[in-house]
Amino acid sequence: MGREVRRYRPELERSRAALHAAVAERAARYRVARGVHDESRQVDPARRVGTAEVARPAPLHDIPQLIVSTILLGGIYALIAVGLTLIFGVMRVVNFAHGEFLMLAMYVAFWAFSLLRSDPYLTLVVSLPLFFAAGWLSYRAVMRPVIQASHTVQIFTTVGLSIALQNVALVLWTADARFVRTDYYAAIVRLFGAAFNVAQIVAFAIAVAATAALFAFMRWSYTGKLMRATAQDRDASSLMGIDTDRVYAVTWAVGITCVGVAGVLLAPIYPVYPTAGLQFVLIAYVAVVLGGLGDMA
Numbered sequence: 001m002g003r004e005v006r007r008y009r010p011e012l013e014r015s016r017a018a019l020h021a022a023v024a025e026r027a028a029r030y031r032v033a034r035g036v037h038d039e040s041r042q043v044d045p046a047r048r049v050g051t052a053e054v055a056r057p058a059p060l061h062d063i064p065q066l067i068v069s070t071i072l073l074g075g076i077y078a079l080i081a082v083g084l085t086l087i088f089g090v091m092r093v094v095n096f097a098h099g100e101f102l103m104l105a106m107y108v109a110f111w112a113f114s115l116l117r118s119d120p121y122l123t124l125v126v127s128l129p130l131f132f133a134a135g136w137l138s139y140r141a142v143m144r145p146v147i148q149a150s151h152t153v154q155i156f157t158t159v160g161l162s163i164a165l166q167n168v169a170l171v172l173w174t175a176d177a178r179f180v181r182t183d184y185y186a187a188i189v190r191l192f193g194a195a196f197n198v199a200q201i202v203a204f205a206i207a208v209a210a211t212a213a214l215f216a217f218m219r220w221s222y223t224g225k226l227m228r229a230t231a232q233d234r235d236a237s238s239l240m241g242i243d244t245d246r247v248y249a250v251t252w253a254v255g256i257t258c259v260g261v262a263g264v265l266l267a268p269i270y271p272v273y274p275t276a277g278l279q280f281v282l283i284a285y286v287a288v289v290l291g292g293l294g295d296m297a
Helices: 002-033 060-091 098-116 120-146 151-173 198-220 222-232 234-239 244-266 276-291
Strands: 188-191 194-197
Touching: 060 098, 060 194, 060 198, 060 222, 060 244, 060 276, 098 120, 098 151, 098 244, 098 276, 120 151, 120 198, 120 244, 194 198, 198 222, 198 244, 222 234, 222 244, 234 244, 244 276
Parallel strands: none
Antiparallel strands: 188 194
């Protein structure tokens, strides 16, 4: 019996050694994951702070990509922000339902692409009058009764409109994310170390053109001058014979049209779901506040 024990002792030793090695390797991996360099358990502060990982600075070769992506997306954010500041500048109303109209525009582009096989950007021909009409009707039905009310009532009204539109979209189209994948979405352009698709370029160009057209409308058109006059002094505009109620309706409709165009431009780039507009409008609010909320100059 003693000989048999000695005979199998080498296998036992090898098994124990393998087990200890596996345990040590697992412990080492755990320490590396926690940012521990050595047995003194010194943690790299650039890797871990508590349980949250600290982001390292972007490599230099990623900077061109960040710059190009920011510029291309910034054009669309500018269009969203222009609609927000236009509504607040003229009507003194903070529209918390702005993102939901953006979401509806994304769904319009999605269903036009899915059912009619229409290019999303070609739906702008229909989306422009459609969202102008939607803005006009929503002003008459929802905003007109509270336009002279306190800011608290106006905020609750727009928040209620936001929740209603979100839930309508949720009931009609569920919470599933939907995608618009055109042929040119997969076409990648590489320039100066940055990669971007054709959809981003087209969306940026249309957004810049739409923003420029809005500024031209506000500066040189008769209706735009009425809107700027109302923004400067509501009471004086009424005394001068300006129909401020009509100006408010046009302002709300134009602001909704701006965000409707932005939603169509975003549909081929980002997924569409009932709360999709929230992420874009939050950043647009920041841009509006930094740029001057309600500044019509």
